[in-house]
Amino acid sequence: xxxxxxxxxxxxxxxxxxxxxxxxxxxxxxxxxxxxxxxxxxxxxxxxxxxxxxxxxxxxxxxxxxxxxxxxxxxxxxxxxxxxxxxxxxxxxxxxxxxxxxxxxxxxxxxxxxxxxxxxxxxxxxxxxxxxxxxxxxxxxxxxxxxxxxxxxxxxxxxxxxxxxxxxxxxxxxxxxxxxxxxxxxxxxxxxxxxxxxxxxxxxxxxxxxxxxxxxxxxxxxxxxxxxxxxxxxxxxxxxxxxxxxxxxxxxxxxxxxxxxxxxxxxxxxxxxxxxxxxxxxxxxxxxxxxxxxxxxxxxxxxxxxxxxxxxxxxxxxxxxxxxxxxxxxxxxxxxxxxxxxxxxxxxxxxxxxxxxxxxxxxxxxxxxxxxxxxxxxxxxxxxxxxxxxxxxxxxxxxxxxxxxxxxxxxxxxxxxxxxxxxxxxxxxxxxxxxxxxxxxxxxxxxxxxxxxxxxxxxxxxxxxxxxxxxxxxxxx
Amino acid sequence: xxxxxxxxxxxxxxxxxxxxxxxxxxxxxxxxxxxxxxxxxxxxxxxxxxxxxxxxxxxxxxxxxxxxxxxxxxxxxxxxxxxxxxxxxxxxxxxxxxxxxxxxxxxxxxxxxxxxxxxxxxxxxxxxxxxxxxxxxxxxxxxxxxxxxxxxxxxxxxxxxxxxxxxxxxxxxxxxxxxxxxxxxxxxxxxxxxxxxxxxxxxxxxxxxxxxxxxxxxxxxxxxxxxxxxxxxxxxxxxxxxxxxxxxxxxxxxxxxxxxxxxxxxxxxxxxxxxxxxxxxxxxxxxxxxxxxxxxxxxxxxxxxxxxxxxxxxxxxxxxxxxxxxxxxxxxxxxxxxxxxxxxxxxxxxxxxxxxxxxxxxxxxxxxxxxxxxxxxxxxxxxxxxxxxxxxxxxxxxxxxxxxxxxxxxxxxxxxxxxxxxxxxxxxxxxxxxxxx
Numbered sequence: 030x031x032x033x034x035x036x037x038x039x040x041x042x043x044x045x046x047x048x049x050x051x052x053x054x055x056x057x058x059x060x061x062x063x064x065x066x067x068x069x070x071x072x073x074x075x076x077x078x079x080x081x082x083x084x085x086x087x088x089x090x091x092x093x094x095x096x097x098x099x100x101x102x103x104x105x106x107x108x109x110x111x112x113x114x115x116x117x118x119x120x121x122x123x124x125x126x127x128x129x130x131x132x133x134x135x136x137x138x139x140x141x142x143x144x145x146x147x148x149x150x151x152x153x154x155x156x157x158x159x160x161x162x163x164x165x166x167x168x169x170x171x172x173x174x175x176x177x178x179x180x181x182x183x184x185x186x187x188x189x190x191x192x193x194x195x196x197x198x199x200x201x202x203x204x205x206x207x208x209x210x211x212x213x214x215x216x217x218x219x220x221x222x223x224x225x226x227x228x229x230x231x232x233x234x235x236x237x238x239x240x241x242x243x244x245x246x247x248x249x250x251x252x253x254x255x256x257x258x259x260x261x262x263x264x265x266x267x268x269x270x271x272x273x274x275x276x277x278x279x280x281x282x283x284x285x286x287x288x289x290x291x292x293x294x295x296x297x298x299x300x301x302x303x304x305x306x307x308x309x310x311x312x313x314x315x316x317x318x319x320x321x322x323x324x325x326x327x328x329x330x331x332x333x334x335x336x337x338x339x340x341x342x343x344x345x346x347x348x349x350x351x352x353x354x355x356x357x358x359x360x361x362x363x364x365x366x367x368x369x370x371x372x373x374x375x376x377x378x379x380x381x382x383x384x385x386x387x388x389x390x391x392x393x394x395x396x397x398x399x400x401x402x403x404x405x406x407x408x409x410x411x412x413x414x415x416x417x418x419x420x421x422x423x424x425x426x427x428x429x430x431x432x433x434x435x436x437x438x439x440x441x442x443x444x445x446x447x448x449x450x451x452x453x454x455x456x457x458x459x460x461x462x463x464x465x466x467x468x469x470x471x472x473x474x475x476x477x478x479x480x481x482x483x484x485x486x487x488x489x490x491x492x493x494x495x496x497x498x499x500x501x502x503x504x505x506x
Numbered sequence: 507x508x509x510x511x512x513x514x515x516x517x518x519x520x521x522x523x524x525x526x527x528x529x530x531x532x533x534x535x536x537x538x539x540x541x542x543x544x545x546x547x548x549x550x551x552x553x554x555x556x557x558x559x560x561x562x563x564x565x566x567x568x569x570x571x572x573x574x575x576x577x578x579x580x581x582x583x584x585x586x587x588x589x590x591x592x593x594x595x596x597x598x599x600x601x602x603x604x605x606x607x608x609x610x611x612x613x614x615x616x617x618x619x620x621x622x623x624x625x626x627x628x629x630x631x632x633x634x635x636x637x638x639x640x641x642x643x644x645x646x647x648x649x650x651x652x653x654x655x656x657x658x659x660x661x662x663x664x665x666x667x668x669x670x671x672x673x674x675x676x677x678x679x680x681x682x683x684x685x686x687x688x689x690x691x692x693x694x695x696x697x698x699x700x701x702x703x704x705x706x707x708x709x710x711x712x713x714x715x716x717x718x719x720x721x722x723x724x725x726x727x728x729x730x731x732x733x734x735x736x737x738x739x740x741x742x743x744x745x746x747x748x749x750x751x752x753x754x755x756x757x758x759x760x761x762x763x764x765x766x767x768x769x770x771x772x773x774x775x776x777x778x779x780x781x782x783x784x785x786x787x788x789x790x791x792x793x794x795x796x797x798x799x800x801x802x803x804x805x806x807x808x809x810x811x812x813x814x815x816x817x818x819x820x821x822x823x824x825x826x827x828x829x830x831x832x833x834x835x836x837x838x839x840x841x842x843x844x845x846x847x848x849x850x851x852x853x854x855x856x857x858x859x860x861x862x863x864x865x866x867x868x869x870x871x872x873x874x875x876x877x878x879x880x881x882x883x884x885x886x887x888x889x890x891x892x893x894x895x896x897x898x899x900x901x902x903x904x905x906x907x908x909x910x911x912x913x914x915x916x917x918x919x920x921x922x923x924x925x926x927x928x929x930x931x932x933x934x935x936x937x938x939x940x941x942x943x
Binding site for chain 1: 739742743744746783788798801802804805806807808809818821827841845846849850853856857860861864867868873876877880884887890891894895898899900
C-alpha cells in the first residue's frame with residue numbers, strides 16, 4: 030500500500046502548490062489592482078490616520094490643514110482664503126475621494142513620496158505626517174481677477190513665462206471648500222447648473238475667437254512663409270472654404286501687412302493666411318503650443334481638457350477633413366480651447382518662443398520644515414524661433430498700443446496682447462470675450478489669459494482686457 | 507539522540523516564535539511588556555512541555571517531529587488571535603488545556619493497541635453521522651454564513667463536523683481493511699473500466715450519498731469535499747486502483763455541478779466565488795463581501811506583509827473590515843501581516859505535518875493502522891486545502907477551520923485527537939522496527 034500513499038502525497042503537493050500560486054496571485058501579482066479597486070477602502074482608512082500636509086499660497090497663507098478627529102484619525106480643514114481658489118485646491122475626503130492639488134500632490138501630502146522616510150517614521154513610532162505643499166498662486170492676483178470678473182462666469186489664468194509657474198488661476202463661480210465636505214451642500218453644488226465645481230481654467234472648452242490668430246501668426250512667420258510686413262488683401266467679405274466670410278462690421282481694409290491685420294484683427298486676412306499655410310502647418314504649430322493633449326501641469330488628468338477641434342464631443346486632429354482651416358485660423362470653426370491653453374500660447378511668445386511646463390506647485394516642504402523639492406522650472410519645448418517670438422511681440426504690442434486691446438495698457442509699461450470676441454448666439458448678441466497677453470513686452474514677467482462666459486454684447490477689448498490689466502498690474506507690483 | 511530529546515529540541519523554534527510574535531504585537535501597540543501579558547506565552551510553553559512529558563512517558567518511540575510542528579502552528583495561531591483580540595487568545599489558551607487533556611486521555615486509553623477502535627467501528631460510524639446532522643436539529647443547530655456547521659448548547663458552541671471527520675476515517679479504515687481484498691479481486695470490466703461487484707460498490711455509493719447530503723443539508727461544499735476526498739484517498743490506498751478514485755471524483759463533481767445549479771443557496775455561494783466584485787453580490791446578505799475582503803487583505807500583504815499587528819482589520823469607527831478574521835479568514839490575516847513569504851512558511855509547516863503523517867502510514871505494519879494514518883493525514887491535508895483554497899478563491903469559501911490556528915474549541919480538541927492517533931500509530935510502528943518480535 031506504500032506506493033499509493035506516495036502518490037497521494039504527490040497529489041497533496043500539487044494541491045498545496047495551487048494554494049501557493051493563488052496566494053501569490055493576490056498578494057503579489059494582482060496586489061496593485063486590488064489596492065486600486067474602488068471597493069477596497071483600505072487606502073482611505075489608512076489615510077485617515079495620516080496627518081496630511083498643509084497647502085499654502087505663494088506668500089505662505091494657509092489654505093488647507095489637517096486637524097485631529099479623535100481615535101488617531103484626522104480630517105481636512107480649509108481656510109477662508111481657500112475660497113479664492115477652491116477648484117485649484119480641490120478636496121480630500123473619505124466619501125468624496127480627491128480632486129485638484131489634493132489629488133495630483135497626494136503622494137507628497139500623504140507622505141507616500143519617500144519610502145525611506147516611512148521606515149524611519151515607523152521605527153520612531155508616532156504620527157505619520159505628510160509633506161506641506163506651497164503653491165505658486167499669488168492671492169492678491171487671485172483677488173484682482175475675482176474683482177475683475179465681479180461675479181461674471183469666466184476664468185483668468187496668469188503664468189510666469191520664464192518658469193511656467195501659475196500665479197493666478199480663477200474660475201467663477203467658486204465655492205467654499207469647507208462647506209463642500211458636508212453632504213447636503215455637496216449635493217447642491219453637484220447639481221448647480223452653474224457648475225461651480227468645474228475648473229473653467231482647465232476644464233472648460235470655449236471658442237477662442239481672434240486670440241487664436243496669435244497661433245496662426247506664429248505658424249505663418251515661423252514657417253518662413255510670411256513676414257510681419259507681408260501684404261494680404263483685407264477686403265470683406267471673402268469666400269473662405271466656399272462660404273463668404275466678413276470682417277467685424279463688414280469693414281474692408283484693402284491691401285494691408287500682417288502687423289496691421291493683427292492690430293485690427295482682420296478676419297479675412299488671417300483666414301487666407303491659414304488656408305495658404307494648410308492644415309499640416311497649422312497642426313504642427315498647434316501641437317507645439319500644446320493643443321490636442323492634456324497640458325503638462327501638476328493637476329489631475331481627469332480635470333484637464335485638451336484644447337483643439339471637437340466634433341460630436343470627440344477631439345479631431347487639425348488635419349481632419351472635417352476641419353475648415355480658414356475659419357480655424359481665426360478661432361472659429363469647431364475650436365474649443367481652455368483659458369490655460371491660451372495662457373500657455375501667450376507665455377510661449379513671451380518667453381522667446383520657448384514653452385515652459387505650467388506648474389501650480391512652488392515647493393514641497395517636509396514636516397521638519399526642510400524644502401524637500403523645489404519644483405524646478407521645466408522646459409516643455411521650443412514652439413518658435415526667438416526671432417519669430419520677438420516679431421510677434423512687436424505685433425502684439427501694437428494691438429495694445431493702437432488696436433483692439435488698448436484697455437489692457439499699463440501706465441509706463443508696454444503690454445503685448447490680443448483680443449478675441451467669439452460669437453456664441455449671434456442674433457442675441459451673446460459673446461465670449463477674450464484677452465491674452467503679457468507684460469512688460471521688453472522683458473515679460475507675466476502672461477495672462479482672460480475670458481468671460483456668455484457676455485451680453487461684451488467685446489474682448491472692452492470686457493476682458495481691463496481684467497487682464499488689473500491682474501498684470503497686481504503681479505508686476 | 508533519542509526521539510524524545512529530538513522532540514524537546516524541536517520545540518525551541520516554537521518557543522522563539524511565540525516570544526518574538528508577542529514581542530512584535532506589544533511593540534506595535536506601544537505597550538509595556540507587562541507580566542500579565544507575557545503569561546500567555548509562558549503558560550503556553552508550559553503546556554507544550556507537559557504534552558511533551560506525556561508523550562515521553564507513554565509513547566517513547568513516536569514520531570519526534572509531529573508535536574513540535576503542531577506546537578509551532580498553535581503558537582502562531584495564539585499570537586495572531588492575541589493580536590486580533592485578547593479575549594480570543596485567552597479562550598483559545600483555555601481550549602488548549604482542554605485539548606491537551608483529551609490528547610492525554612486518548613493516548614493513555616489506547617496506548618496498548620490502537621486497533622481496539624476497530625471493535626467499535628459501527629458505534630463510531632453512527633456517532634460520526636449523527637454528529638454531522640446535529641447542526642440541522644432545531645433548537646441547537648446554528649447557521650453561520652449560510653452553512654449549518656455549528657451547534658450551540660448554552661454558552662458553548664461546537665462544530666461537530668470536526669469530530670465526525672475522525673470518526674468516519676476510523677470507520678472507513680476499519681471497513682476497507684476487511685473489504686479491500688474483495689474490492690480488488692472481484693472486479694469485472696465494464697467498458698474497459700474495472701468495477702467491483704455491486705454489493706461492495708454499495709457502501710461506496712452510500713458514502714457518496716452522504717457527501718451529497720452534507721452538501722445540500724449542511725450547505726457546505728468545503729466540508730463535503732473534505733469528507734469525500736478523504737474517503738477517496740482511503741479507497742485508492744486500500745485498492746491501489748486509481749480508477750475508483752477517478753470515478754468517485756467524477757460522481758462528486760457531477761453532484762456538485764448539479765446542486766450548484768439547482769439548489770439556491772449552493773448557487774449563491776458559487777456565484778459569490780465567481781464574481782466577488784459584482785455590486786449586487788458584494789452588497790447582498792451572505793454575498794461576496796467576505797471573499798472580496800479576504801482578497802483585499804491579501805493584496806495589502808504583498809511579498810513580506812505589513813508586520814504583526816499592522817494590518818487593518820477594524821474600521822476606524824469600530825466594526826469589522828475583515829469579517830471572521832479569527833476563524834474562516836485567519837489565513838487572510840496571515841498573508842496580510844506576514845506576506846506571501848510568511849504564508850508559504852505556514853503552508854510548509856502543514857506540508858511537513860502531512861509528510862510525517864504519510865510516513866507514519868508507510869511505516870505501519872498492519873492494514874488498519876496504515877489506512878487510519880493515511881485517512882487522518884488526508885483529511886487533515888484536505889481541511890487545510892479547503893479553507894486556504896476558499897480564502898484564496900481557488901474554490902468557493904466555506905466555514906471549516908485552519909487546523910491549530912483558527913479560533914475554536916472543537917477544532918482544537920478534534921485535531922489533538924487526530925494528533926494523538928497519529929502518534930499512537932507511529933509509536934507502534936517504530937517500536938516494531940526497533941524491537942522485532
